[in-house]
Amino acid sequence: MYPDDSKTKDPVIRVENLVTHYGDTPILKDVSFSVERGEIFVIIGGSGCGKTTLLKHMTGLLSPTSGKIVHNGTDITLLDEEELTRVQRNIGIAFQSGGLFNSMTLGDNVALPLREYGKVGEDLIPSLVRFKLNLVGLGAAEHLMPDELSGGMRKRAGLARAIALDPPVIYFDEPSAGLDPIIASGLDDLILNLRRLLGITFIIVTHELDSIRKISDRILMLDQGSAIFLGTLAEAESSAVPRVRQFFERRADEYIAQRGMVSGGHEDEEGAE
Amino acid sequence: MTPIRIPVPEELTQETGRALHRSAREHALQQGGVLLVDLSNTRTMDARGGAWLLAIAEWAKARGGELTWEGASGQVAEFMELVEPGLKAALRKKPRHVGLLENLGDATIRAAAEVREFLNLLVDAIYWTILAPFSGRGFRWGLLLDEMHEMGVRAVRINFMMNFLLGLTIAMLSAAQLRTFGLGIYVADLVMIGFARELAAVMTAVVVAARTGAAIAAELATMKVQEEIDALRGMGLNVPQFLVAPKLLALTLVMPCLVSLGMLSGIAGGMIWGVFVLDIRPEAWLNETLGAAKLKDIFQGLFKGFFFATVIVLIGCHNGLRVEGGSRGVGLMTTRAVVQDIFLIIVVDMLFALFFYYVVD
Numbered sequence: 001m002y003p004d005d006s007k008t009k010d011p012v013i014r015v016e017n018l019v020t021h022y023g024d025t026p027i028l029k030d031v032s033f034s035v036e037r038g039e040i041f042v043i044i045g046g047s048g049c050g051k052t053t054l055l056k057h058m059t060g061l062l063s064p065t066s067g068k069i070v071h072n073g074t075d076i077t078l079l080d081e082e083e084l085t086r087v088q089r090n091i092g093i094a095f096q097s098g099g100l101f102n103s104m105t106l107g108d109n110v111a112l113p114l115r116e117y118g119k120v121g122e123d124l125i126p127s128l129v130r131f132k133l134n135l136v137g138l139g140a141a142e143h144l145m146p147d148e149l150s151g152g153m154r155k156r157a158g159l160a161r162a163i164a165l166d167p168p169v170i171y172f173d174e175p176s177a178g179l180d181p182i183i184a185s186g187l188d189d190l191i192l193n194l195r196r197l198l199g200i201t202f203i204i205v206t207h208e209l210d211s212i213r214k215i216s217d218r219i220l221m222l223d224q225g226s227a228i229f230l231g232t233l234a235e236a237e238s239s240a241v242p243r244v245r246q247f248f249e250r251r252a253d254e255y256i257a258q259r260g261m262v263s264g265g266h267e268d269e270e271g272a273e
Numbered sequence: 274m275t276p277i278r279i280p281v282p283e284e285l286t287q288e289t290g291r292a293l294h295r296s297a298r299e300h301a302l303q304q305g306g307v308l309l310v311d312l313s314n315t316r317t318m319d320a321r322g323g324a325w326l327l328a329i330a331e332w333a334k335a336r337g338g339e340l341t342w343e344g345a346s347g348q349v350a351e352f353m354e355l356v357e358p359g360l361k362a363a364l365r366k367k368p369r370h371v372g373l374l375e376n377l378g379d380a381t382i383r384a385a386a387e388v389r390e391f392l393n394l395l396v397d398a399i400y401w402t403i404l405a406p407f408s409g410r411g412f413r414w415g416l417l418l419d420e421m422h423e424m425g426v427r428a429v430r431i432n433f434m435m436n437f438l439l440g441l442t443i444a445m446l447s448a449a450q451l452r453t454f455g456l457g458i459y460v461a462d463l464v465m466i467g468f469a470r471e472l473a474a475v476m477t478a479v480v481v482a483a484r485t486g487a488a489i490a491a492e493l494a495t496m497k498v499q500e501e502i503d504a505l506r507g508m509g510l511n512v513p514q515f516l517v518a519p520k521l522l523a524l525t526l527v528m529p530c531l532v533s534l535g536m537l538s539g540i541a542g543g544m545i546w547g548v549f550v551l552d553i554r555p556e557a558w559l560n561e562t563l564g565a566a567k568l569k570d571i572f573q574g575l576f577k578g579f580f581f582a583t584v585i586v587l588i589g590c591h592n593g594l595r596v597e598g599g600s601r602g603v604g605l606m607t608t609r610a611v612v613q614d615i616f617l618i619i620v621v622d623m624l625f626a627l628f629f630y631y632v633v634d
Contacts, residue, residue, distance in 0.1 A: 102599035124287070124321065127328035131320060134327070134359030147598045166320055197352050198320065 010073065012037050012169055012201050013058060018067035020050075020057060027053050028064070029225045037168075040195060040202045040215050044247065045222035051205045052173060054222065058203065059093055059171055060084045071169075089117060092162030092170040092200075096177065098154035100146040106133065106157050107142040113164045129164075136160045136190060152183035156190070163194065169201045170194075176208040188214045209250065221247065276307035276341070279329075285318035285349075290325025297329045304337040313344025318352055330360045391591050397513035398587060402521045405514055416519045424485045424520075425527030429534065432480050436535040439476055440464055440542025448551055457551045461558050462565035464543030469570035473535030475622055478581035481524070481531065482614035486585045489520060490610035493593025494603040502594070512594070521586045528582035529575045536574060569633075577625050584617045 011034035018031040027050045035041045045051050056062045058069055060076050068075045071087050079087065093099075100109050110129045114120050120128060133139050136156040141149065149157060155175060162170050175191065176184035188211050194200050206212060212219065212233070219236050221229035221244055229236060229244045237248050245251075277300045282289045302308060310326065318326075330340040340360060345353045353360075371379075405412040448460050493516065496502050505512055540562060547558045592610040596602045 103601040120287070120321065121291075124291070124324055124328070127331065128321060128324035130331075130359060131324035131327045131356065134356050135320070137358075139359045139362060145598065163320075193351075193355060197348060197355065 010037075011035055012072065013203070014068070014070040015054075015058065016068040016070070018054070018057065018064050018069065020053060020062070020064045020067075022053075027225050028057070028222075031067075031222070031225075031227045033220050033227060033230055035169075035201060035203055036218075038195065038199055038201055039217040040191065040204065042212055042216040042219045043203065043205045043222065044207055044212060044219060046207070046247075049222040050225045051222055055171055055173055055203070055205050059091060060088055089165060090167050090169065092165070092167040094155070094158040094162040094170060094172045094175070096173045097151075098146065098149075098158035100154060100157055100161070102146050104145075105142065106138065106144050106146065106149070106160075109146070109157065110161050110164050113161065117165070132160045132164055133157075135163070135194070137186075152179045152187065155179070155187060159187075159190070159194075163198070163200070166198065168199070169203065172202060172204045174206055175204060176206060176211045181210070184208065184211060185214070191215055207247075209248065276309035277302065278309045278311055280311045281315045283314055283316050285315055285322030285326070287319075287321035287325070290322040294325045294329055294332075298332060302333055302336050302338045306333075306336075306338040308333045308338060308340045310340060310342040311344055312342050312349055312353070313346075315345070315349050316347070318349050323352060323356055327356070327359055387595070390595070391587070394513060394517065394591050394594070395587055397511075398517045398521050398590070401511070401514040401518040402525075405518050406522065413515070413519050417523050420520055420523035421527050423488075424481070424524050425530060428480060428484055428531060431484070432477055432531050432535055433538045435480055436468070436473055436476050436538035437542040439472060440468065440539035440544075441546055442542075443467060443472070443539070444543040444546035445550075448546065452551065457547070458553055458557065458561055460543065460547055460551065461553075461561035464540055465562045465565040466567075466570055468536045468539035468543075469566065469574050471574070471622070473539055474532050474574045474577040474581065475618065476539075477528070477531045477535040477578065478585065478618045479615060481528065481582070482585050482611055482618065485524060486589045486614040487607050487611050489586060489589030490593040490607045491603060493590055494596035494606045497594060497596050498599055498603060517586070517590045520590070521583065524582040524586050525579055528578045532575055532578035536571070573625070573629065577622065580621055580625075581618050584621060585614050588613045588617060 014034040016032050018028050019026065020028045031054065043051050043054060053062065057064050060069075060079075063077060067077070069077055071090075074087060076084060076087055100106070101112070104112070107126075107129050110132055111125055114125050114128060115122075130139060130142060133142055136159050138153060138156050138160060141153065141157070146154060146157070159170075159172070159175075162172075172191070175187050179187065191202055191204070192215055195202060202215075204215070216233050218232055219229065220227055221236070221241075223243050229239055229241055231239075236244055239245060239248075279293065279297050279300075281293060285293075297308065300308070308329065310329075326340075333340045342353060406414075444460050444464055447463050448457055451457055451459055451463075493502070496516075502512060505515060544555070544558055544562070547553045548555050589610045592606045592613070596606045
């Protein structure tokens with residue numbers, strides 16, 4: 001599929017010593033990891049731990065206090081606006097609630113990036129749009145408006161738009177949040193299929209345990225802005241780190257109040273979007 | 274009927290797909306004919322190649338035929354499995370073209386439904402505005418004060434400026450005419466009567482429509498989009514009672530004050546021109562103005578202001594509650610509210626002019 005990509009052994013993304021602040025409050029404290037080509041890399045952690053912030057830094061939507069974010073050998077923290085845009089065209093972002101443009105039909109939403117910089121002939125665009133919608137199982141919804149879609153359909157549509165330009169990397173924020181188990185599981189299958197067929201590397205933020213068990217190759221766990229675990233699912237489930245154990249055993253926190261104070265009162269950070 | 278066989282090259286990409294599409298279309302596919310795509314040589318395909326395959330399938334379906342395939346293996350087979358529903362699905366029709374008459378009928382039905390909705394809101398709003406404050410239950414007095422502050426006090430500066438400048442302009446325009454006959458002093462009468470009967474009320478209403486009318490529509494539309502309205506209904510609370518009545522009462526109380534302020538500001542603007550440019554003594558100007566002031570005219574302005582206030586609040590709420598879709602809907606409805614506000618202000622103003630011309634004067 002992507003012969004030039006699959007032959008190289010370098011990680012797709014390398015994050016080195018990432019530190020970020022919100023005002024004076026540290027959000028991410030010295031986070032380092034790398035994502036290998038073709039893997040499904042899952043970022044987990046409790047609400048307000050900095051997952052979404054990390055994702056926004058990796059996609060270049062925010063810039064860090066210090067540290068490096070290297071995409072295919074390019075440190076995106078050093079790029080100017082124009083160069084950054086070029087890197088961003090090679091990544092797809094699927095947002096929590098789809099991020100679809102309300103004023104366009106589903107088909108036009110998917111066609112937008114293709115028309116803007118797809119290097120695709122206008123004669124292929126309608127078929128390509130239908131093809132992408134078929135890939136995510138929304139072939140019949142082309143002429144619908146986003147507000148006519150259910151939550152699960154909206155996430156699928158967001159994914160269809162994210163894969164419009166055939167990016168090698170896709171970021172997916174909370175694919176299964178707010179979906180029923182059947183739909184959520186279908187979305188997990190879809191992610192696995194797209195990885196296998198199109199060789200896409202997925203970086204997924206989630207805290208749905210079922211979904212993590214089904215799709216993750218490797219897991220990064222954040223807690224109060226620090227990376228406390230990095231490894232495979234099996235390693236995570238046998239981990240001795242108390243916070244990781246607690247997450248996978250689904251045990252409630254007895255110290256919410258104290259933890260809230262320690263993390264500087266930014267518990268709402270994720271919900272604020 | 275023997276199927277028409279199309280061999281697919283080793284790699285199905287954007288370029289090879291385009292060539293395949295072109296060659297497939299050269300075949301004379303008949304009604305019920307089958308286009309057999311031979312994938313046995315194909316090792317890889319990508320999304321764009323797949324899209325061309327879809328285009329061929331749609332072409333075949335448009336001619337009454339169908340597309341099948343054979344020989345897919347490995348990655349290609351998996352790919353085909355994923356897109357099979359799309360290749361097999363019936364050709365989807367574009368949304369049907371709607372004729373003129375159907376459009377007209379549709380528009381009429383929609384307009385009738387909208388008018389009915391508006392009348393419902395009107396009745397509810399008036400009922401709750403008159404009844405709720407006195408029945409003592411569920412009227413939010415705190416909100417009423419907040420609204421009066423937002424709609425009234427915070428509009429004082431802009432309302433003063435607009436009416437003052439309009440007064441200045443009217444004085445300038447009329448002075449140029451009247452001065453040639455040596456009647457410069459009558460500019461005072463003209464400004465007084467003009468602002469009392471007409472200008473202050475209309476100018477103030479335009480200011481309020483642009484500020485408050487837009488704010489009401491945007492607020493209610495956003496509440497609707499974010500399911501706050503549903504939340505209110507779900508708690509068994511009445512939307513006209515909780516959202517519309519406080520706004521309606523607030524603006525109808527505040528509007529006469531703003532119109533009075535508008536009259537004073539307009540007259541002040543005219544007086545500045547009269548005293549400093551037309552060189553008329555301030556006492557003479559004031560005397561002339563007071564001589565021209567009739568209670569009947571002033572009441573006419575205030576009375577119109579009251580109706581304008583009702584129009585602005587109800588049109589704002591009506592459009593806000595009708596929102597559909599997300600962010601774009603909010604913008605559309607806010608625009609619609611302001612446009613309707615200003616149009617209806619002029620219409621109501623004209624009706625009053627007719628009424629006063631034929632009935633009162």
